[in-house]
Amino acid sequence: MAGIYVHIPFCKSKCRYCDFASFSDKLCYAESYMACVYREMAKRKEELKNYSFNTLYIGGGTPSVIDESYIAMLVAAAKKNFNLSADAEITIEMNPGTVSARKIGVYKKCGINRFSVGLQTAVNSQLADLGRVHTLNEFVTCAKLLKGENFSADVMIGLKNQTAEDVEKTIETAAAFGASHISMYALTPEDGTPVYTDYLNGELPDGDEVAALYEMGVKRLKELGFDRYEVSNFAKKGKESRHNLNYWRRGEYIGFGVSASSCINDVRFTNTFDLDEYFKCILSDNFAVIDRQEIDKEGQEEEYIMLALRTERGIDTADYKSKFNADFAKKYSSQIKRLERFLSVDEKSVKIKPEHLFVQNSIIIEFFN
Numbered sequence: 001m002a003g004i005y006v007h008i009p010f011c012k013s014k015c016r017y018c019d020f021a022s023f024s025d026k027l028c029y030a031e032s033y034m035a036c037v038y039r040e041m042a043k044r045k046e047e048l049k050n051y052s053f054n055t056l057y058i059g060g061g062t063p064s065v066i067d068e069s070y071i072a073m074l075v076a077a078a079k080k081n082f083n084l085s086a087d088a089e090i091t092i093e094m095n096p097g098t099v100s101a102r103k104i105g106v107y108k109k110c111g112i113n114r115f116s117v118g119l120q121t122a123v124n125s126q127l128a129d130l131g132r133v134h135t136l137n138e139f140v141t142c143a144k145l146l147k148g149e150n151f152s153a154d155v156m157i158g159l160k161n162q163t164a165e166d167v168e169k170t171i172e173t174a175a176a177f178g179a180s181h182i183s184m185y186a187l188t189p190e191d192g193t194p195v196y197t198d199y200l201n202g203e204l205p206d207g208d209e210v211a212a213l214y215e216m217g218v219k220r221l222k223e224l225g226f227d228r229y230e231v232s233n234f235a236k237k238g239k240e241s242r243h244n245l246n247y248w249r250r251g252e253y254i255g256f257g258v259s260a261s262s263c264i265n266d267v268r269f270t271n272t273f274d275l276d277e278y279f280k281c282i283l284s285d286n287f288a289v290i291d292r293q294e295i296d297k298e299g300q301e302e303e304y305i306m307l308a309l310r311t312e313r314g315i316d317t318a319d320y321k322s323k324f325n326a327d328f329a330k331k332y333s334s335q336i337k338r339l340e341r342f343l344s345v346d347e348k349s350v351k352i353k354p355e356h357l358f359v360q361n362s363i364i365i366e367f368f369n
C-alpha cells in the first residue's frame with residue numbers, strides 16, 4: 001500500500017524558524033492553487049491506476065488556513081482519482097490559531113480521521129518568540145474541539161530559554177487534552193531564517209542541553225503511555241501514524257503541490273518550490289517536477305537501512321532478506337562489530353539501542369563510513 005501527500009503552502013504568517021515552502025502573503029491564490037492540485041491529481045490518475053493507497057496526508061504550510069470547502073474537494077479528488085482504501089488514514093495538519101468548530105465538522109464529514117496539531121510549546125512567550133500565530137489557550141480550544149478524535153500534537157525542544165519544566169508542561173498539556181500521538185522534534189536553526197541568527201548569537205541550547213531535554217521528554221512520554229516508535233514520534237498503542245510508517249519502511253508515495261516529493265517505482269521526484277512556476281507548469285498541462293532521480297539497488301538498500309535505523313523496530317532482518325536477498329548480519333558484520341556498543345542485535349533485528357536513538361544520525365553516518 002502506498003501513501004498520498006498534498007502540500008498546502010499557505011500560512012497566516014511566517015514562523016521565525018521556518019524554511020518550508022510556505023507563503024504568508026499569498027492566501028489570495030488559494031482557490032487557483034487548489035484547482036491546480038486537483039488538476040495535477042487527475043493528471044496522475046492513469047499512471048497510478050494499479051496502485052492502492054491507504055493514507056492521505058494533507059500537510060504544509062497550514063492546510064487549516066484555507067477555506068474548508070477546498071479541503072473537502074481535495075479529499076473527494078483523491079478518492080475519485082485513486083484507489084484510496086475505505087479505511088484509509090486521512091490526516092490534516094492544523095495550526096491551533098486557524099481552526100473552528102465548523103472547519104473541524106467539515107473535515108470529519110469529508111472523511112478526515114486524523115488531526116496533527118502544531119502545539120510546539122505550552123509557554124506563550126516561547127510561542128511568540130518562534131513567531132507562531134497561536135497561544136496556549138487556542139491550542140486548548142482546538143484540543144477541546146477534537147475531543148474523542150485521533151489527534152497528534154507537535155512538541156519542539158531546544159528553544160531559547162526552554163527549561164526541562166517547560167518541555168514537561170508541554171507534553172503534559174498535549175496528553176491531558178487528549179493527544180494520542182506526539183511528535184517531539186528538536187528545533188533546527190536553518191541558515192537564512194531569523195532563528196539562525198539566534199543560534200549564531202549563542203542564544204539556543206547546545207547539543208548536550210537539547211539531548212538532556214529529549215531524554216527527559218522520552219521518559220515523561222513513556223510514563224504517560226506514549227511508546228516511541230521512531231526517534232521523534234511517540235504514540236499510544238495502535239495510534240502510530242500509518243503515513244509516516246510507510247516513509248520509514250521505504251514504501252511508495254506520491255506528492256502533489258509545491259515542493260511535494262514522491263517515490264514511485266524507485267524513482268524519487270520533487271515538485272518546484274516556486275508557486276508561480278507551479279502554476280505555469282500545471283496550467284500548461286505539464287508536471288511541475290524539478291528533480292528526478294532513479295534509485296539503483298545499492299541506493300535502495302542504503303535508504304532502507306538509514307530509514308529503518310531511525311525506528312524503534314530497527315532493521316527487520318527477514319524483511320531485509322526478502323527485499324535484498326542477503327543476510328544483513330553477515331553482509332554488514334564489520335559495521336555491526338565496529339558499532340556494537342550502539343546496536344542491539346538478535347536473530348530477528350538490528351537496531352540502535354534506545355539510549356542512543358537521539359544520536360542516530362551520527363551512528364548511521366558512521367555505519368556507512
Ligand code: SF4
Nearest residue numbers: 011014015018022061
Ligand atoms: S506554520 Fe509551519 S509552515 Fe507555516 S510558517 Fe510556521 S513552521 Fe512554517
